[in-house]
Amino acid sequence: MMLPGFPEAAPLEGLGGGILIGLAAALMLLGAGRIAGVSGITARATGISDSGMSKSSAWMFLLGLPLGAAIVALASGGLEARFASPAVLVIAGLFVGIGTRLGSGCTSGHGVCGVSRLSQRSIVATLTFMAAGIATVAIMNAAGLEVLR
Template structure:
């Protein structure tokens, strides 16, 4: 019955952090843009980007401290497949002018037409990929 609580809490924290970043800094919580911002000169915006990304990285250890165990994860793909997937995601975020967090969380909340189109494209691509893999790999 309580299996929905951790995802609910995570979703609330993601929404809260995205809203706070937008309200306090005027920035969209798109992770690809924040990570790309770390490649620029250190300054006020750079520190804010670093703090946000550090919060993402420190989330699992904080979970482990609070819950008494690490989050359950299962990665079944070999390392070369993961590396290729990472490169394709990076290419896709540049091609789509943002990632799922920027378009899906912050863009949809702002009713951005570009983000609505991007999210529909993400969903259609994901569904097509799953359908193709289920057909190719029985």
Template structure:
């Protein structure tokens, strides 16, 4: 893969993420934060019960990935061990609820609205992620 094609692919992906977040905010008045959408899908928020818009968004994530595989063919993927996925998912989910949002809510939607809270949250997310990767590599736990 050449630099140009990978830059073009990254630009296209970023534009689609930005367009999706913008459409959801403009059309539905909702932030496209996946942790909040997932919580609303399961009816875990106190403000409202299960939400059809949220459920459609969450369902669209694996369906979109499946459509990509059908269109582009098999994609080589590597995953860490299942235990790491489960522990990481629980920690990220807890942190997202504790921090009032996830990387998509704060990093994509909050930063684009110039939210100071989202700037701090995204800085913390990125710093902790970098420290975690460095610690795992130093401990020989990189997969």
């Protein structure tokens, strides 16, 4: 399926991925009674936070993220990945980490789990994430650093 203006879009694959993310979040909430917010799980794994799941479970969850991506890459014949320089990735990661602490959660915690529970705080946070993303792309495009082609 091809969307006008988005020749590389994969809406069916996106739908399938969204269903899997929602299923995983629901299983985590129903099975373990925990929100599947990656920043909170990372804080628990690294010892920044003492609440939530056990430290070993947090590490298993985090290790499963790249492992799952690797399995998909192997099963589909490989994925093309382009990364910024290691310095840019570290700086961006620090900004994301600071932002998740200031916002009391990340996009997975607020956007997937919080919005589905109709949390007002999560709805506001998700709208803020979206607005910041849209503004960033607009500013980068205006500066000649084309993000969307």
